[in-house]
Amino acid sequence: MLDVVCFGEILWDMFETQPRGGAMEYRRELGGAPANVATGLARLGAKVAVVGGVGRDSFGEALVAHLANDSVDVRFVVKFPNRTGLTFVTRDASGEPQFLFYRHDSADLAVRAKHVIPAMGRARWALVGSSTLMTRELARATARFLDVAQRAGACVFVDLNVRAHLWPSRRAMERAIGELVRRADVVKASDADLRAVSGGATGLRWLARHAPQATWLVTRGANVASAIGKHGSVDVAALRARCIDATGAGDAFIAGALATLVAVRALPGSASWSAPEVWRTALRAGHMMGKKAVSSPGAVTGLVDLGRVRAVIESAASRRENRSAP
16 A cells, blocks of 8 residues: 555746856746655655646656656556646845746646546545645545545545635635535644735634544744644754755655554554654654755755664654554
8 A cells, every 4th residue: 555645737837047157047947846755755655645637748748757756656657638837936145946937738737537536545644735736626636535435435635725815806716725624634834825825813722613524734944843733732943954945845754644643553542643742753854855956956955865864763662662662
């Protein structure tokens, strides 16, 4: 069985570069939050697949090859006649990205409910993000994916990736995202995401109203991250890092945290699920991955030499096994 199946966009991020004295150039890097998370998980040793759409073009072929080279299972990637999605990325002096999307009628938006088959849900965890809710047909495909995953017994991890300007209204956004997080076992959100979806209200109150049964992972940039749930509340400070590019930092954080839950077999109702030290390790591993992600342009470029992250996760798994041994 797969550990995780990630559903959503698979595309290329195009970064502008200007060699000294040369003309402006662009370099492509893996993009799309689910693809980024899947790659991070695979590099940490998890068995992970991705569900999404790419075009029958050279960009699509290169994306599938990139993912497969990282040991991500690509059998559920659907190939369409539509062109592969692209996003152009610029960064300010502090490394914060701005995105210009070239995704009109692109392959990542072409996935429909009819393309979702039961085999896609056969995993311990199913990961979806709020970005697949912004078109009616893709939202239906998202719901279908969650249906097959939950019928197969998968837990649901929801990544809030709130871009309020892409929605027709804040009310429509809050309603759709609220319905999504009600199905979640874990919700990951930044404080900026929570401010956006709640209209500036206290984000934790919004989560308490819409996802009261879930565990919440709340990140605050370079500050403390929190895990709040049945175990209580634990906080872990972010690691100091020089930020070259913040693109994909949240995706890397998710990969570290979710890889921890997979390794210690933390599922709702289990002893691990209620153990504060498990969530503390999940936050720590998330921060370690996030620090690596911001060290280089591109979401997954810096996710190399992960021995220390794996050691932290493996140590937590070993401690849990020892405690459960007769």
